[in-house]
Amino acid sequence: MTSPVHPDAQAEGPDKVRVQHRLSAVLALASAAVAGALLLVGISKEFPEFIVALLPMVLIVWLAWRTITRRGKKRLISGVLLLLMIAALIVALAWARFDLRILFAIALAVIATNIFSSLALSWSHIPSDQHVVNRAHHPVLIINNRSGGGAAQKVGLEAKAKQIGITVRVLGEDGDLAQIAQDAVAAGADCIGMAGGDGSLAVVAEVAMEHDLPFVCIPAGTRNHFAMDLGLNRSDLRSGLDAFGAASERRVDVGRVNDRLFLNNVSVGAYGQIVASSEYRDNKLGTTMSRIPDLVGPDAEALDLQFVDGDEAEHESAVVIHVSNNTYDFGPLSLGGRASMSDGLLGIVALVQPDSVTTPPLLRWEAANFDLNSSESIAAGVDGEYALLEPPLKFRIDPMALRLRVPKQVLGISPTAKRPSLTLRTLVDLSDVAMGRWPRSHPKVSLPMRPR
Incomplete structure (x- = not known):
């Protein structure tokens, strides 16, 4: 039999917004406002030099994409131009003579925003059922x-x-x-x-x-x-x-694709084709660089991946589809992780070839279920392991399905929860906490725990 719960056991997670959380949220919002105001002052002061410095940045992104998706001479030429454009950016920044005091002040304000955001929000990710x-x-x-x-x-x-x-x-x-x-x-x-x-x-x-x-x-x-x-x-x-x-126990969500369980994510499309290569395990970077031009380059054939996105729009193809057990934060400070493992939703990201200028190439949404179809078997990376899956693929989340034991000293806060990205969602969460409300971006796990 499983060890019984300690007689003095109680939920270790937070149950309300405390004064120090509200104060941290107010300071985070104030720091963000200062950073935004300083940025506007800097742009207006350095205009139009600011625009001149911005142009090389756009070209750098474009040349980087060409370097990755081309082969042979085209890749070499794009790579050389990329290095030259980076040098041009450095020269443009020096020529623009930005006021370093403003840049330094912006940096300090952004750092303060992240510190106070962490203090204001990370506590809410302590599992309340632990x-x-x-x-x-x-x-x-x-x-x-x-x-x-x-x-x-x-x-x-x-x-x-x-x-x-x-x-x-x-x-x-x-x-x-x-x-x-x-x-x-x-x-x-x-x-x-x-x-x-x-x-x-x-x-x-x-x-x-x-x-x-x-x-x-x-x-x-x-x-x-x-x-x-x-x-x-x-x-x-x-x-x-x-x-x-003697430890702590909580429950976490798991994902399923058809009847196969996954703890992290399933990636199909270009990534699935790459991990299918026999050379991938021994040479991940080399295999990826050699296969990308065939999969996403200008001569690549459209992959047969049929799905409906979060706005109910139908798609017949995608470059990559990434389905995860809870949502990944791909912000620069998040370490590419998940802030929560118990929100009860799949995180879905699809990179598509836009069919018009109004169609965004990157689609992101959350759902409890997701269906993906194809006319042929689908190569996939399931928690980093290659798998050939038979369509249709039916993804779902099983909320709070896995009983998990962790050392008593582990609070259960993800590093991503400690480094919230400065996004609109984060600002909304900070506003909630400042007003004494639970942050709305993730649900509070109530006791008794959600049913399986």
């Missing part, structure tokens, strides 16, 4: 020593786990990971963990869900996106073993 649980009676840890260049083996994870009473199963070269997890449950495991990459984590997490057992994530892969967005310490694998002792 509670204390007792030590697992029959914990089992499965280790993939090949993940992350042997990360688990390098830190002696197996020996440490055995030392504190955890049963360890090591995945062999031809081992069936799902079967190992099922055998562990049949042998009486009341808590099961996985030390490996995100693809391995998803396999064991699904077994844990099937038996309603708590799952422990030990980030022993290469990127460890799932662990990062849970707020776990990715640099200390051994500390993750604390989750098998």
